[in-house]
C-alpha cells in the first residue's frame with residue numbers, strides 16, 4: 001500500500017482538490033479522502049509519501065513514438081530536411097537496426113517518458129530490415145516490461161519498396177504475407193484485452209506511401225477479427241496528399257475510407273493537412289488523431305487544427321513522435337509545445353492549460369481504447385505522477401499550481417512516477433534500470449548502426 005498524504009493539488013481529470021489524501025492498494029487507486037490515518041489501515045508495510053509540495057495528476061499517455069529513433073537524434077544530414085528527404089536519408093541508417101539497438105533504444109525512450117510523467121506509451125516500430133531478426137517487437141516488449149511502463153506496441157510494416165513505387169529502399173520492406181503472419185503471432189502471444197492490462201498490441205502499417213492498398217485492407221480485416229486497434233501516419237505533409245492523388249487519384253482520408261480504416265478503433269498520427277469535410281468524417285466515425293506538436297514544428301510539417309477538432313468533438317490525444325524528429329521523449333515539453341503552437345496559430349483563447357492536460361491524459365487514454373487509465377478515481381489503475389513545484393522554476397506560481405506544470409519549469413523531470421501501483425521514478429531517478437548503463441549501451445548501439 002502507498003498513501004499519498006496532504007496533496008497540494010490533486011487533479012483527477014474533472015476536479016482539482018487540495019489537502020486531500022490518495023490511497024493505492026496493489027495496482028489500483030482504492031480511496032481518495034481527507035485525513036486518511038495510516039495507523040488505522042492496519043498495514044505495517046504501508047509507505048506514506050508527503051505530497052504537500054506536489055501537484056499530483058494522472059500519468060500521461062503517449063500515443064505516438066518510434067523508440068528506435070532515440071539512436072538517431074540530431075543527425076546532421078537531415079536536420080534541415082522535409083519529411084520525404086528526411087526519411088530517404090534515415091532509411092539508410094535504419095536498415096542496420098538489430099535486436100541490441102531495439103532493446104537499448106526502448107529503454108532510452110521509456111526511461112525519458114517515465115521521468116517526464118508518462119506512464120503509458122505506444123510505439124510504432126515499422127522497420128524490419130531484410131536478413132535482420134523478426135523479433136524486434138518481442139525485444140521491445142521485454143525492455144518495456146523491465147523498465148515498468150504500460151505498453152501498447154504497434155506492429156508496423158512497410159511493403160512498398162522503391163521498385164514498386166514506394167518511398168523506402170527495398171532492403172527495409174517485407175512481404176505482405178509475412179507481415180500479416182507476424183502480426184497475428186504477436187496478438188496471439190502478447191495482447192491482453194483485460195482491464196488493467198499492461199500490454200496491448202495494435203497494428204500499424206507505416207504510411208500511405210510505403211504500403212499497398214491490399215495490406216491496408218487485410219490488416220483491417222485481421223484487426224477486426226482479433227479485436228485490436230489500428231494506427232498509422234496520416235495527413236502529415238502536402239507531399240503525402242500529392243503522392244495519394246498521383247498514385248490512387250484520391251486524398252489520404254478517402255484511401256483510408258476505401259480500406260475500412262475509419263472508426264473508433266483507429267487513431268492516426270498528425271492529421272495536419274485535413275480539410276473541413278475530412279475533419280467532419282473523422283468526427284462522424286469517431287476516428288482519433290494523435291497531435292505531435294514538437295515533431296510537426298521540427299520538420300516544418302504544419303499544424304493540426306486541434307482547437308477546431310476539440311470544438312467539433314473529434315477525439316484527440318498527444319504524442320511525442322520519434323526522436324529523429326523531436327528529438328526528445330519529454331512528455332511535459334510536449335504539453336507546453338502543444339499549448340504554445342496552438343496559441344501562436346489560433347490566438348490567446350485557442351486552447352487552455354486544462355485542455356492540454358486533458359489531451360495528454362484522458363484524451364490519449366481514450367485513443368488507446370482505455371477507460372481504466374487517464375483519470376484519477378477510486379478503482380482506476382494506479383498510474384500517477386507527482387511534480388514538485390517548490391523549486392525556483394515554479395516560484396511565484398502559487399496562483400495556479402496546475403497551470404504551472406504546463407507554463408513553468410525548466411527541468412521536466414517529475415519527482416514521482418507510479419505505474420500500476422509500483423514506484424518507477426523516485427526523486428527524479430529511474431528505479432528499474434541503471435541509467436548510466438542505458439546511456440552507455442545506447443550510445444554504443446547508435447554509433448555501431450551509424451558506422452555500419
Ligand SMILES: [Zn+2]
Nearest residue numbers: 233269321322
Ligand atoms: Zn511518426
